[in-house]
Amino acid sequence: MASGIKDKVAIVGMGCSKFGERWDTSPDDLMVEAYVEAMDDAGIEPNQLDAAWFSHHIDDIGSGKGGTPMSIALRLPNISVTRVENYCASGSEAFRGAVYAVAAGAADIAIALGMEKLKDTGYGGLPAANYGTLGPQIGPSGSAPGNFAQLASAYTAKHGVSAEDLKRAIAHVSVKSHANGALNPKAHLQKEVTEEQVMNAPMIAEPLGLFDCCGVSDGAAAAVVTTPEIAKSLGKKDLISVKALQLSVSNGLESQHNSWDGSYFHTVRIAAKKAYAEAGITNPRKEISMMEVHDCFSITELVTMEDLFISEEGNAVNDVMDGFYDSDGQVPCQIDGGLKCFGHPIGASGLRMLYEMYLQLQGKADKRQLSSPSVGLTHNLGGQPANNVCSVAIIGSL
Amino acid sequence: MSDTGISSIANYIPRLRLQRKAITESNAWMAPNLVGKGKGTKAISNWDEDSVTMSVEAARRILGPEDDRSQVNSLFFASTTMPYSDRLNSGIIRAALTLEETTQCSDVSSSLKSGTTALINAFNSVNSGKSSLSLVTASDKRKARVASAQELNFGDAATAISISKDNVIAKFIDSASLSIDFIDHFRGPNEEFDYNWEERWIRDEGYLKIIPKLINNLLKDNNISPSDISRFILPCIFPRVPQTIAKKTGIDPDNVVDNLAASVGDTGSCHPLLMLTSVLENSTPGEKILICSFGGGGDAILLETTNLITDFTNTETTVDLIDNGVDEDNYMKYLTFNDLVKWEKGMRAEIDRKTALTTLYRHNDAIIGLVGGKCSKTGTIQFPASRISVSPNSPDLDTQEPYKFAEKRANILSWSADYLSFSINPPNYYGIVSFEGGGRIMMDFTDVGEGDVESGKDVKMVFRIKAFDEARGFTRYFWKAVPI
Numbered sequence: 001m002a003s004g005i006k007d008k009v010a011i012v013g014m015g016c017s018k019f020g021e022r023w024d025t026s027p028d029d030l031m032v033e034a035y036v037e038a039m040d041d042a043g044i045e046p047n048q049l050d051a052a053w054f055s056h057h058i059d060d061i062g063s064g065k066g067g068t069p070m071s072i073a074l075r076l077p078n079i080s081v082t083r084v085e086n087y088c089a090s091g092s093e094a095f096r097g098a099v100y101a102v103a104a105g106a107a108d109i110a111i112a113l114g115m116e117k118l119k120d121t122g123y124g125g126l127p128a129a130n131y132g133t134l135g136p137q138i139g140p141s142g143s144a145p146g147n148f149a150q151l152a153s154a155y156t157a158k159h160g161v162s163a164e165d166l167k168r169a170i171a172h173v174s175v176k177s178h179a180n181g182a183l184n185p186k187a188h189l190q191k192e193v194t195e196e197q198v199m200n201a202p203m204i205a206e207p208l209g210l211f212d213c214c215g216v217s218d219g220a221a222a223a224v225v226t227t228p229e230i231a232k233s234l235g236k237k238d239l240i241s242v243k244a245l246q247l248s249v250s251n252g253l254e255s256q257h258n259s260w261d262g263s264y265f266h267t268v269r270i271a272a273k274k275a276y277a278e279a280g281i282t283n284p285r286k287e288i289s290m291m292e293v294h295d296c297f298s299i300t301e302l303v304t305m306e307d308l309f310i311s312e313e314g315n316a317v318n319d320v321m322d323g324f325y326d327s328d329g330q331v332p333c334q335i336d337g338g339l340k341c342f343g344h345p346i347g348a349s350g351l352r353m354l355y356e357m358y359l360q361l362q363g364k365a366d367k368r369q370l371s372s373p374s375v376g377l378t379h380n381l382g383g384q385p386a387n388n389v390c391s392v393a394i395i396g397s398l
Numbered sequence: 399m400s401d402t403g404i405s406s407i408a409n410y411i412p413r414l415r416l417q418r419k420a421i422t423e424s425n426a427w428m429a430p431n432l433v434g435k436g437k438g439t440k441a442i443s444n445w446d447e448d449s450v451t452m453s454v455e456a457a458r459r460i461l462g463p464e465d466d467r468s469q470v471n472s473l474f475f476a477s478t479t480m481p482y483s484d485r486l487n488s489g490i491i492r493a494a495l496t497l498e499e500t501t502q503c504s505d506v507s508s509s510l511k512s513g514t515t516a517l518i519n520a521f522n523s524v525n526s527g528k529s530s531l532s533l534v535t536a537s538d539k540r541k542a543r544v545a546s547a548q549e550l551n552f553g554d555a556a557t558a559i560s561i562s563k564d565n566v567i568a569k570f571i572d573s574a575s576l577s578i579d580f581i582d583h584f585r586g587p588n589e590e591f592d593y594n595w596e597e598r599w600i601r602d603e604g605y606l607k608i609i610p611k612l613i614n615n616l617l618k619d620n621n622i623s624p625s626d627i628s629r630f631i632l633p634c635i636f637p638r639v640p641q642t643i644a645k646k647t648g649i650d651p652d653n654v655v656d657n658l659a660a661s662v663g664d665t666g667s668c669h670p671l672l673m674l675t676s677v678l679e680n681s682t683p684g685e686k687i688l689i690c691s692f693g694g695g696g697d698a699i700l701l702e703t704t705n706l707i708t709d710f711t712n713t714e715t716t717v718d719l720i721d722n723g724v725d726e727d728n729y730m731k732y733l734t735f736n737d738l739v740k741w742e743k744g745m746r747a748e749i750d751r752k753t754a755l756t757t758l759y760r761h762n763d764a765i766i767g768l769v770g771g772k773c774s775k776t777g778t779i780q781f782p783a784s785r786i787s788v789s790p791n792s793p794d795l796d797t798q799e800p801y802k803f804a805e806k807r808a809n810i811l812s813w814s815a816d817y818l819s820f821s822i823n824p825p826n827y828y829g830i831v832s833f834e835g836g837g838r839i840m841m842d843f844t845d846v847g848e849g850d851v852e853s854g855k856d857v858k859m860v861f862r863i864k865a866f867d868e869a870r871g872f873t874r875y876f877w878k879a880v881p882i
Contacts, residue, residue, distance in 0.1 A: 123745045125818055133754035137765050138782070138876060140828035140842045141749075141865065146816030150829055154812040157853035205816040206825075255840060256780045256788045258832050262812035385812075386830060386840055 004278040007398055008103045010231040010239045013042025013224035016355040019343035020188040022218035027063040027117040028073035034113060034220035034348070035074050042109075042224040043234060046074075049224075050107035052081040053097035055090035055114035057346040058127060062117040070113060087382020088296065089247070090114060091221065091350025092391035096245050098225050108230055114352075115220035116345035125216055126346075145205035145213055147384035148297040152207050154262030155303060159314040167207050169317040170298035171198035174211045176326050177295065177334045181341025183367040188215040188343030212298040217343025221351035223358075228398060240361050241398040243279035243375070246271040247391045255386040267390035268307035268379065275392040276309075281375070285310050288331055288394075289373035290360060292353035294381035295338040304379060305333075308392070327368070335360065335368050350391060353378035357395055402525040403566035404701065408459035408712050409675045410452050410537075410556045411662060413845050415439035415723040416732050418550050424729045425545040435550050439725065440663035443539050443554040445735040445822040446844055446862040449477040450487055451875070452556035453535035454494045454861040459712065460533075460558050463805035467495060470560075472502040472529040476516035476536040476667045478585070480507055481873045490875065491535060493766035494861045496802055502529070510693030512536070513557070513667040514573075518697060520561040521570045532561040538666030541736055543591050551635050553663020557671035567710045568678060568687065568701040574616035576695035580604050601636050606643065609690055612698040613647045620700060622686065624648030629677050631655045631689040633669035649688070661720045676716040681707050724847070735822065747820040751867040753874050763800065768859060768877045770837055771798030779836030804859045804877065807834040813843070813851050827851055831879045844878040856882050 015037025017030050025033075039046070054070040056062055063069035067081030084093040091114035098110035121127050126144055140146075156166055175195050181187040193211060201209035231239050248271035254260040272284075281287045288310065295301035302320055305311040310331055311319040319325065325333035336342050336356035339349060357376030359365040375396040382389045422429075422436030443452065453475060461467055475488035488503035502523075506516040513536035520532035537556030542548035561570075582600040583592040609632065617624055627649045632640040634657065641651040655673050657664075665672055670691045677687060687701040714722070726732070733739040763769040764782040771783025774797045778789035783798040813829030820826075827843035829851070843851060844862055857879035864876040 121745070128746065128749050128819075133757040134761060134782075136751070137753065137758060137761070137864065137874060139840055140826070141819055141821075142814075142816050142826060142828050143819040145818055146814045146826065146828065149814035149816070150812035153810075153814065153829070153853045202817075203815075204818050205814045208814075252780075252784075252788050253790060255830075256838060257778070257790060258836060258838055259790060262830055 019219035030220040038222040053094040055094035089382035113222040114348035177340035181337025214339035215343040219345035239398040244275040244394040350380035403569035406460040410456035438660040449537035456556040456558035474516035476512035511691035514691040514697035571700040578695035772801040
């Protein structure tokens with residue numbers, strides 16, 4: 001078995017723009033905002049960067065294809081810039097590229113930056129995805145909420161949970177994230193909501209109402225990574241290192257084979273097991289201090305709690321209602337507001353999750369600061385339940 | 399008399415029945431003359447149905463669930479509302495029914511008598527020995543101007559008939575035709591609607607002169623007395639005209655067959671065959687049936703039922719189809735389904751729906767025929783087929799054999815009703831459908847009412863319009879799930 005990535009790479013700088021409806025801000029400006037903060041935090045100059053990874057999902061809005069938009073916006077010194085795209089997990093993919101380059105010795109210092117400019121579409125929600133030339137001739141002309149909402153129908157059928165109980169539990173998922181987001185000045189949505197508000201909101205895709213869906217936002221986030229040795233030579237102390245980086249990708253089993261029951265994420269369970277093994281974690285419910293998961297929809301978060309082996313299968317509803325994942329619970333989740341309230345500029349989201357974990361581990365999360373977290377997990381999912389890519393990353397104190 | 403005849407026949411009537419009163423009440427302010435006609439219902443197709451899809455549904459009813467359909471060697475499709483002016487419409491039907499590609503397919507069009515003309519062609523094809531089993535489908539999706547008499551009269555439906563020398567329930571005696579350029583209405587190229595001449599002229603100079611001549615020619619040629627005709631079929635929107643013609647030609651007026659106007663409407667090319675189905679579902683051996691059509695002259699066909707008619711029935715008879723209709727009193731929904739009103743579709747409808755024809759051709763069996771694959775090594779069934787099997791832990795290479803899904807039993811694994819994505823009939827219902835025996839497809843649902851969809855519920859497959867590419871005039875087809 002491979003030796004894994006544990007403690008081979010340290011994060012020395014991170015930055016994140018304000019997320020939201022940034023009507024007056026261009027894709028370039030968003031990149032600069034995250035980049036300047038990350039570079040200041042790292043305390044390095046551009047000519048110290050050896051390589052860059054750039055994540056950006058939708059290229060017909062935003063900055064277009066290729067690595068040049070990032071290189072030009074940031075005036076990088078003609079270093080390699082690799083654009084990566086892996087649905088909504090693109091940000092984690094950029095981070096993986098930069099981390100692997102450093103671990104391989106191909107780069108001393110590398111930067112990963114993700115950016116998405118979604119509010120140039122003219123309407124709310126995401127634009128229709130491109131599924132090639134065959135996909136649209138077969139697949140439903142649906143939407144992200146319609147795809148993820150199907151988890152609820154399969155989950156209730158499998159576990160015998162009533163539709164009403166599930167609706168209230170997923171409402172609590174959103175209420176919790178709104179409470180957290182209210183403490184985050186960079187979050188897109190900073191207002192608290194009640195369960196009743198969530199449950200009575202207009203229907204988007206049954207059973208998901210408006211407040212069960214995450215914000216569609218503009219934003220960017222960045223991470224500067226290097227080896228622990230170089231980090232120390234830069235004068236860094238109390239290093240934050242990468243413990244695990246795993247990616248699991250659907251191979252068509254869920255969408256084509258009847259062995260999958262539609263109520264969980266096949267890939268998440270695989271990526272989680274591999275990540276825990278890579279990080280040396282044996283009891284995630286006890287050992288994970290905090291999490292940022294891909295709460296594109298409230299039902300996604302609830303199901304994910306089981307797929308990450310934090311809640312027992314069929315018991316996430318109870319854990320959620322017991323406040324297990326609230327900011328004062330045992331494993332606080334979405335402490336920055338999550339996709340739900342911090343927002344979801346697709347290419348940036350994986351890096352935004354790491355940004356909050358990084359702040360928390362350093363004790364720099366201001367009003368949101370948890371007491372002495374040591375291990376943070378990020379879960380970044382792209383695609384839809386029946387066909388997706390799932391990244392699980394774990395970072396912690398070195 | 400030849401051995402050739404009808405071996406099976408079935409109707410398809412779409413689910414919704416628009417109440418005519420809903421039309422006349424909405425339009426009373428500008429068309430008070432039509433208020434009195436606001437009685438009964440008309441069958442209206444869903445937005446995703448056209449004459450091709452309705453033909454497929456009718457044909458499936460007579461072909462049954464068997465995979466092997468190689469016995470069919472010719473197909474005649476009749477319609478005046480074919481979705482394509484230049485693309486073999488019957489070729490789409492053939493592919494959807496997974497008939498052999500050697501099936502001779504013909505489109506028969508341009509007149510409301512095209513249904514009977516197609517039937518005559520099929521009789522001749524089998525009679526001559528060219529075909530052993532010929533399939534006829536006739537269907538129209540009839541569009542009319544708002545507040546017109548046609549809007550009230552027209553209905554949508556399809557009929558399919560199989561013609562053979564075996565298992566014949568009604569033998570073909572003979573046919574007669576008249577080709578006369580009598581223009582009661584016409585529809586020029588690129589025109590959406592018919593242009594109609596005065597009804598009294600159509601009745602007096604058209605029906606009352608052309609149809610009797612046809613009948614007399616046919617009966618005389620075959621030395622048959624009009625009094626022997628036990629059922630007389632003539633689609634005609636003018637009340638009592640078929641009875642007048644019957645009297646004029648010596649047929650017992652009591653033997654005029656009900657034209658289903660009260661519940662279904664006038665379904666155009668399909669209509670004489672639609673009425674014939676309703677007759678054959680309730681016939682006894684030895685009945686002589688006369689079917690006439692009117693349009694560009696007319697056709698007349700003479701049939702005689704055999705002893706096998708006693709055992710003939712359809713799983714869903716015409717009476718069942720009429721009884722199972724769902725009343726619709728929302729006139730705006732009908733107008734929207736038929737693109738008769740400019741409505742706000744939202745920016746999400748702006749997506750380019752250009753169809754890659756190369757992709758469509760490469761995957762024609764999958765897209766049009768719903769044919770997937772079965773791994774010859776593990777037996778794993780999947781859709782669509784692929785070079786490497788989806789079998790868990792057994793990614794076998796090039797082991798896929800064609801596997802037909804359209805007639806297989808299936809149920810709903812997961813679903814949602816989506817209010818966000820564009821739909822002509824929101825909300826947009828879709829989900830994962832699992833097939834008994836293996837395989838699953840994430841697909842659209844259609845003909846759904848609120849509360850009809852839930853996990854575990856059985857569904858059937860129907861061939862429907864997937865999307866319109868309005869910029870290029872292309873209709874994209876695929877299969878959808880209907881809760882049962």
